[in-house]
Amino acid sequence: MRRRQELAELGGPVALLVLVAVLGSLASRSLQVEFRTALVSATIVIALYVFIGNSGVLSFGHISFVAVGAFAAGLVSVPEALKLSVSPELFPLIAGAEVGNAASLLIAAAVGGVYAFLVGVPLMRLSGLAAGIATFAVLEITHNVLRNWPRIGPGAKTLSLVPETSGFLQLTVGAVAVAGIAYAYQRSRPGRLLRAAREDPAAAQGSGVNIHRQRLVAFTLSGALAGFGGGLLVHFLGSITTEQVYLDLTFITLAMLIIGGVSSLWGAVVGALLVSGLNSLLAEAELGIGGVDLPTGTRLVTLGAVMALVLLFRPAGITGGRPPGALLERLPGQLRSALSGRSGGR
Amino acid sequence: MNTLQTLVDAVALGSLFALVAMGIALVFGVMRLVNFAHGELLTAGAYALFLTNDLPLAVSIVVLFATVIAFALAMETSVRPLRSASPAAMLVTTFAISFLLQSIFLVVFGSQGDNVGILPELNQAVDIGGLRVRWVTLTSIGVGALLLGGTALLLNRTTIGLEMRAAAYDFRTARILGVRANRVIRFAFVVAGVLAAVATLMLVVQRPLVTPTFGFQFVIPALVGVVVGGLDRLTSATLGGFAIGFATAILGDVLPSDARVFLPSVVFALVIVVLLVRPSGLFTRARAVVERV
Numbered sequence: 001m002r003r004r005q006e007l008a009e010l011g012g013p014v015a016l017l018v019l020v021a022v023l024g025s026l027a028s029r030s031l032q033v034e035f036r037t038a039l040v041s042a043t044i045v046i047a048l049y050v051f052i053g054n055s056g057v058l059s060f061g062h063i064s065f066v067a068v069g070a071f072a073a074g075l076v077s078v079p080e081a082l083k084l085s086v087s088p089e090l091f092p093l094i095a096g097a098e099v100g101n102a103a104s105l106l107i108a109a110a111v112g113g114v115y116a117f118l119v120g121v122p123l124m125r126l127s128g129l130a131a132g133i134a135t136f137a138v139l140e141i142t143h144n145v146l147r148n149w150p151r152i153g154p155g156a157k158t159l160s161l162v163p164e165t166s167g168f169l170q171l172t173v174g175a176v177a178v179a180g181i182a183y184a185y186q187r188s189r190p191g192r193l194l195r196a197a198r199e200d201p202a203a204a205q206g207s208g209v210n211i212h213r214q215r216l217v218a219f220t221l222s223g224a225l226a227g228f229g230g231g232l233l234v235h236f237l238g239s240i241t242t243e244q245v246y247l248d249l250t251f252i253t254l255a256m257l258i259i260g261g262v263s264s265l266w267g268a269v270v271g272a273l274l275v276s277g278l279n280s281l282l283a284e285a286e287l288g289i290g291g292v293d294l295p296t297g298t299r300l301v302t303l304g305a306v307m308a309l310v311l312l313f314r315p316a317g318i319t320g321g322r323p324p325g326a327l328l329e330r331l332p333g334q335l336r337s338a339l340s341g342r343s344g345g346r
Numbered sequence: 347m348n349t350l351q352t353l354v355d356a357v358a359l360g361s362l363f364a365l366v367a368m369g370i371a372l373v374f375g376v377m378r379l380v381n382f383a384h385g386e387l388l389t390a391g392a393y394a395l396f397l398t399n400d401l402p403l404a405v406s407i408v409v410l411f412a413t414v415i416a417f418a419l420a421m422e423t424s425v426r427p428l429r430s431a432s433p434a435a436m437l438v439t440t441f442a443i444s445f446l447l448q449s450i451f452l453v454v455f456g457s458q459g460d461n462v463g464i465l466p467e468l469n470q471a472v473d474i475g476g477l478r479v480r481w482v483t484l485t486s487i488g489v490g491a492l493l494l495g496g497t498a499l500l501l502n503r504t505t506i507g508l509e510m511r512a513a514a515y516d517f518r519t520a521r522i523l524g525v526r527a528n529r530v531i532r533f534a535f536v537v538a539g540v541l542a543a544v545a546t547l548m549l550v551v552q553r554p555l556v557t558p559t560f561g562f563q564f565v566i567p568a569l570v571g572v573v574v575g576g577l578d579r580l581t582s583a584t585l586g587g588f589a590i591g592f593a594t595a596i597l598g599d600v601l602p603s604d605a606r607v608f609l610p611s612v613v614f615a616l617v618i619v620v621l622l623v624r625p626s627g628l629f630t631r632a633r634a635v636v637e638r639v
Binding site (some may be wrong): 001039056059125126128129132133136140141144148210253254255258262297298300301303305307308311313314315316 | 424425427428431432433434435436438439441442445446447448449450451452495568569570573574577607608610611614615617618621622625626
């Protein structure tokens with residue numbers, strides 16, 4: 001039983017991600033974009049979960065790592081002449097670099113991880129509101145510098161013509177790999193130490209847990225995964241501006257994580273996919289499908305209302321932070337025995 | 347002379363931020379809620395002014411106060427279920443409320459922005475000993491000082507003020523001793539609303555173009571200032587709000603013109619440094635322990 005639950009902790013999210021990918025590849029061409037958006041969102045939200053979920057410290061700064069990952073992967077994928085025509089002042093190192101798809105994703109992860117580590121060394125001493133505001137400051141600084149320093153990127157202009165390599169295969173493999181890493185981390189010794197510190201900082205510290213170090217480990221890993229998610233994002237969109245990886249994305253990914261349930265991988269994936277699904281459905285309804293034709297702007301209002309309501313009445317998220325198996329156990333007795341009877345009589 | 351000019355402008359901006367900061371801190375004091383949606387009070391007020399553009403000034407101002415206070419009370423009612431939630435859940439929920447209100451403003455008014463033409467005469471400059479100071483600058487400083495003083499009196503000299511301070515100090519004990527929780531929290535929201543309405547009026551005169559993110563853009567730095575100053579006490583939070591407005595104005599003047607685009611980076615880098623040195627707040631008395639270990 002216990003073994004089965006542990007498997008479900010990874011198997012549930014992975015199965016859900018694969019299901020979305022399969023459904024998406026069967027969908028019509030215009031709908032495919034929505035499914036791919038959902039997979040990218042799930043990747044980024046899992047990255048957020050690795051830090052926020054395991055440490056219990058809120059971070060408003062993770063989209064910084066998505067941003068640097070996206071621009072890093074984008075810049076090394078575009079030919080030199082093209083880059084210099086957009087931003088002639090680029091550092092020669094960046095202007096000259098041109099690598100393949102896989103390498104660009106690894107570079108995105110590395111840049112995100114290194115940046116998160118550098119930021120984390122001082123910031124991981126903070127917790128609570130101070131941590132929230134400090135990480136928000138990181139987001140503001142990253143956005144401001146990326147937007148105004150033409151030597152490291154296109155600045156306020158659009159970085160375009162990035163090869164669109166993020167098809168369903170790449171996005172699914174990416175999302176599943178990130179989920180696997182998140183799972184492996186939370187089961188590892190550092191992951192358990194950090195979760196212990198989340199539950200009771202005083203007791204954890206008393207038993208010799210170095211909270212600062214464990215948070216830094218999670219922050220760095222989470223930053224690397226977020227950078228990787230940024231790489232997937234830029235290869236999916238084909239072009240990117242600094243505004244696309246700023247406040248709106250920060251809000252929507254945080255809302256996904258909290259709506260799903262911050263403290264489990266399952267919650268992160270469910271939240272990301274559900275909110276993306278709702279978002280797409282409403283976007284389609286605004287264009288008019290199946291006799292429904294909602295006025296423009298309904299999407300944002302409904303999304304905001306749903307988020308506010310879930311957060312107000314289920315602050316622990318819709319999964320309540322429980323693993324997928326718990327859903328089964330909460331079913332009424334008869335139904336449960338019928339279900340488990342069918343699945344082999346155990 | 348130029349330095350003095352900068353100082354006056356900095357004090358004026360600081361006063362506006364202080365008004366907003368005090369409102370945020372009052373609400374935080376009684377219910378431990380950092381209200382991200384505070385900015386939407388300002389936006390709602392600004393749109394109220396836009397809708398009453400053609401009506402007499404007095405009517406406009408009455409509608410402004412009525413709208414902002416109504417929004418504040420509606421917000422109070424909607425966050426009631428959150429009273430026992432974790433601080434992180436509270437923070438993100440008010441973030442969601444802010445997002446919801448912004449999208450409603452977007453649907454109703456569009457993203458182009460609307461012009462509010464209230465009190466344009468306040469933008470005229472007056473000559474004081476060689477200084478060219480706009481009336482709105484003087485009014486901001488005057489009104490800011492008056493309201494902050496008034497709120498201090500309210501907190502220190504009236505029963506409801508005393509109850510609020512008691513609730514801020516120890517909510518549970520205050521309740522046991524007969525302080526009515528709902529009344530105190532409602533009152534805090536109303537006072538925050540009044541302060542926000544005044545800030546809206548001063549702000550709209552200087553930035554007449556109202557967009558759905560009008561208040562949000564103004565309140566985020568104020569919120570940062572509140573945390574940097576120290577949320578635990580009203581004075582430190584208000585001073586923090588003032589400090590961030592003041593510092594932004596001064597730095598904007600001191601930085602060389604080609605580096606001015608990096609002003610937000612410089613301000614936020616300072617914020618990080620202050621938080622690292624004094625995590626519990628710049629203006630708090632004792633250097634409090636970060637974690638109770």
